[in-house]
Amino acid sequence: MTKQQLFENILKKRSFLCVGLDTDITKLPKHLLKLDNPVVEFNKQIIEATAEYCVSFKPNTAFYESRGVKGWQDLEQTMELIPSDIFTIADAKRGDIGNTSEMYARAFFNKKESGFDFDSVTVAPYMGVDSVSPFLGFEDKWVILLALTSNNGSKDFQFSLLDGDERLYEKVIKQAHTWANADRLMFVVGATRASELEIIRKLAPDNFLLVPGVGAQGGSLQEVAQFGMNATCGLLVNSSRGIIYASNGEDFAEKARSEAKKLRDEMDVLLDKYLG
Numbered sequence: 001m002t003k004q005q006l007f008e009n010i011l012k013k014r015s016f017l018c019v020g021l022d023t024d025i026t027k028l029p030k031h032l033l034k035l036d037n038p039v040v041e042f043n044k045q046i047i048e049a050t051a052e053y054c055v056s057f058k059p060n061t062a063f064y065e066s067r068g069v070k071g072w073q074d075l076e077q078t079m080e081l082i083p084s085d086i087f088t089i090a091d092a093k094r095g096d097i098g099n100t101s102e103m104y105a106r107a108f109f110n111k112k113e114s115g116f117d118f119d120s121v122t123v124a125p126y127m128g129v130d131s132v133s134p135f136l137g138f139e140d141k142w143v144i145l146l147a148l149t150s151n152n153g154s155k156d157f158q159f160s161l162l163d164g165d166e167r168l169y170e171k172v173i174k175q176a177h178t179w180a181n182a183d184r185l186m187f188v189v190g191a192t193r194a195s196e197l198e199i200i201r202k203l204a205p206d207n208f209l210l211v212p213g214v215g216a217q218g219g220s221l222q223e224v225a226q227f228g229m230n231a232t233c234g235l236l237v238n239s240s241r242g243i244i245y246a247s248n249g250e251d252f253a254e255k256a257r258s259e260a261k262k263l264r265d266e267m268d269v270l271l272d273k274y275l276g
């Protein structure tokens, strides 16, 4: 999917919501556990209930990898259920020496070999250009590079001051601009770091930002939009637990739908306010 197509979907749906499919089998509603494939059934109902209100789905691969072969099969079946006009993110946080990164890229982008055809994958920048460029070798696919993460531990390294008063996350963003342009490269910025968004927008005026951390982690959607929105919206705001576990009863899909709609309705107002 191109940047323009993503922006058109945002305008059409009046939403920049990304629903996180972080499906933990221990948190599923009890009535689903009797089924042969509870994770896929749960995801199917969540996708059907929320697709109208979001422009992206983001399975965090850890929730599937932790269950071995069955988890990978569930992820593959889940991906088949996502409508083709919705942007997909493999939140896998990969990156290794070049030839290994090439294998990771094939795992998420080469459907013929692996069964997966994600639009994008999250990548850690720490190992540098040769660890990221294999992902960029796949035409029309996106790299979403970790810049400033939402967790407390982000302070351990990402805020470190380098020579000339530059912080490590700023260097990541600047350097990454020499690897790819805003048509193929997004950055992860936590919603809990909204105060940094003004600086980040100066460094990355045109890039989409994937912003996790609203909902369960307490980040503010209003602040993210105020400081982070650009002329093509430039934001994909993720909520996982706040939507998919809104209820663990038989009404889980209905409750997920209302949570997604609530966020979409707020986004609609914010799009009016900042994009006109």
Ligand SMILES: O=c1ccn([C@@H]2O[C@H](COP(=O)(O)O)[C@@H](O)[C@H]2O)c(=O)[nH]1
Binding pocket: 020, 022, 060, 091, 148, 149, 150, 151, 188, 189, 190, 212, 213, 214, 215, 216, 217, 238, 239, 240, 241, 242
């Ligand atoms: O900085 C980061 C990077 C990734 N994540 C991931 O996003 C979701 C957030 O889930 P919630 O339930 O909405 O808190 C999850 O998959 C994280 O691994 C992040 O939170 N922060």
